[in-house]
Ligand SMILES: NC(=O)C1=CN([C@@H]2O[C@H](COP(=O)(O)OP(=O)(O)OC[C@H]3O[C@@H](n4cnc5c(N)ncnc54)[C@H](OP(=O)(O)O)[C@@H]3O)[C@@H](O)[C@H]2O)C=CC1
């Protein structure tokens with residue numbers, strides 16, 4: 001394997017034993033800068049995290065950052081064909097906790113998503129995206145404070161498996177012929193020019209995701225878990241997700257039907273309070289989150305629904321400029337912004353770095369460095385309350401002072 005990664009001379013790897021993280025005081029954290037606005041948001045993220053760690057622990061704890069490569073930068077550092085080097089994957093496997101900026105995916109043709117590839121190759125099956133309002137953030141809804149949800153998006157299956165055949169290709173024709181001749185399909189129209197996509201959804205994949213969502217509700221004293229699906233139309237994928245989810249709640253968490261089901265409830269073993277397990281069809285959910293957000297807490301859903309819902313919910317609390325996320329399994333966690341590479345803003349030092357900074361806050365909490373995570377949140381709230389904000393907030397806030405991407409990072413540090 002080529003070695004284009006400079007391993008810090010100081011610092012140690014985080015280890016993970018049976019799902020239990022062991023974090024040294026001087027962890028090495030791999031990071032991907034990201035394409036497009038990655039160059040803008042990643043440096044302030046590192047600066048803010050370093051400041052929070054230093055303020056919380058003085059010299060007792062320090063992160064040693066290690067740049068690893070993916071996307072356009074990888075093609076410069078390795079060679080023009082290498083977008084996701086094996087070395088990058090190895091580093092995440094070895095160092096267990098990392099963070100990344102956004103990576104570009106062309107629409108239509110071209111290569112498949114590197115973001116999705118990273119999740120699939122490392123089997124980071126949970127995409128966890130908390131959505132919460134910060135006081136003072138401009139919002140298009142009347143009561144943004146009622147939005148307090150944590151999305152658990154299945155991250156390894158669904159149409160993101162990338163099993164897709166181009167219209168007119170030999171594979172598409174072969175698949176269409178198979179479906180018509182051997183599977184009795186009668187409703188494929190315009191067979192000569194029809195693309196085909198396959199949507200795998202498994203019981204195991206559903207169960208491990210829903211298990212994490214319910215456990216999160218237990219650990220964080222949440223009142224409900226909502227299974228979001230389009231099971232009325234896609235019965236054996238989305239519908240099965242709903243059935244398997246409820247079944248798991250009953251079998252593994254002792255949930256009982258409410259009034260004959262399908263909703264059920266369980267007693268939180270840590271608090272004694274009730275947790276409701278319910279389901280909503282995906283299109284109705286997009287209405288519900290606008291009209292009655294207070295009724296939803298933890299959401300467990302499939303990959304595509306989760307992608308849509310996370311951007312829609314982010315909009316309600318100020319936009320994807322401040323929407324954080326994590327991709328994780330029982331061993332590795334890679335934190336990442338919810339937004340993309342926003343190419344028109346790349347290199348302008350303009351966009352909001354809040355999304356990747358709040359992803360870093362999740363990372364610090366995941367590492368057990370809660371004091372630093374709390375400071376980071378305090379800094380973010382302080383900067384927003386002082387109305388020193390980037391363009392996305394400034395254009396919607398009365399009396400705000402416009403700051404650049406890097407200045408917003410500095411404002412966060414000033415308010416820690
Ligand atoms: N995980 C990842 O790495 C992801 C990668 N992508 C990829 O990113 C590329 C671009 O995707 P696109 O659909 O344009 O979505 P983007 O999220 O990149 O941008 C869409 C819009 O969101 C707003 N926005 C995004 N980031 C910020 C920020 N940090 N601060 C303030 N506003 C922000 C901007 O709105 P406005 O114009 O109103 O200012 C921007 O024009 C594609 O290649 C896509 O595949 C997409 C999503 C996730």
Ligand SMILES: O=C(O)CCC(=O)C(=O)O
Pocket residue numbers: 103104105113114115116307338
């Ligand atoms: O991989 C991509 O390009 C898009 C991914 C995405 O939209 C997401 O993860 O929310």
Ligand SMILES: [Mg+2]
Pocket residue numbers: 307308311338
């Ligand atoms: Mg998305």
